[in-house]
Amino acid sequence: MKLYTKPGACSTACHISLHWSGAPFSVQVLTAEEMKSPAYLAINPVGAVPALEDGDFVLTQNAAIVGYIADMYPASGLGGDGSPRERAEANRWLAYCNADLHPAFHPLFGPGRFIADESQFDALRATARARLRGMYARAEAQLEGRQWIAGFRSYADPYLYITLRWASKTGVDLSGFDNLAAFVRRMEADAGAQAALKAEGLS
Structure with a gap:
């Protein structure tokens, strides 16, 4: 491949x-x-x-x-243990990253695609950052007592990690999200990552 x-x-x-x-x-x-x-x-x-x-x-x-x-x-095991339930759980969190988190970054990456008035770019970015913080609260809660977002290491974890790198670079406030911070440290220590x-x- x-x-x-x-x-x-x-x-x-x-x-x-x-x-x-x-x-x-x-x-x-x-x-x-x-x-x-x-x-x-x-x-x-x-x-x-x-x-x-x-x-x-x-x-x-x-x-x-x-x-x-x-x-x-x-x-x-990236899609779970072969059971429909674990595959669905991996897909649930993959969809959270792919369909929820990822598009929410678009106003930060290219505000001009959403609004023509450049004087409003900062306000749009601020709204996007606040929205993303709220969305990451869901992952923060899910990771309580867990190392991986689906409860086992899956293909959702690398995607979540990449979005967290974006969050760091674009000024999304993730302060107080200790579970997400620990997740980032685990990913950064991972040989494959x-x-x-x-x-x-x-x-």
Whole structure:
């Protein structure tokens, strides 16, 4: 398998999941410009990461890719123990990261996509930060007495970790969220996470 990723993007969650799976894989780290090149557009016509090549099969979309990795390497436990309940639990928290947290960062990354008046950008960002703090309160509560967001190490954890890196860089107030802080420390001490960050020039 070959993963196409951009440093620190949501694709880095796929990169960590690949390390956790034990799968043999290669990785190509792209710049924003390379993502729009004809060579990459032939792989993913929307010019976004991640993309995963497995032989002649090309898969896009973060949630689909981590699910595929889990199915290809079930011994990794990334989708749970094989029971419908654990798979659903992993998917619940993957959806929380993918469908709730990730889009909530968009006003911080590109406020101009939401409002034309630049004088309102700071107010929009402040609203987004406050909303994200409220959303992270759910993860903080879920992690009480747990090391991993689904209750076991799953493909949701790398995604949550990447969003927490974004939160740190964009000034989201996570003060007092001790469970999330401990989670970040566990991820930063993890060999697979360290390897992915190093390969993407983020360590």
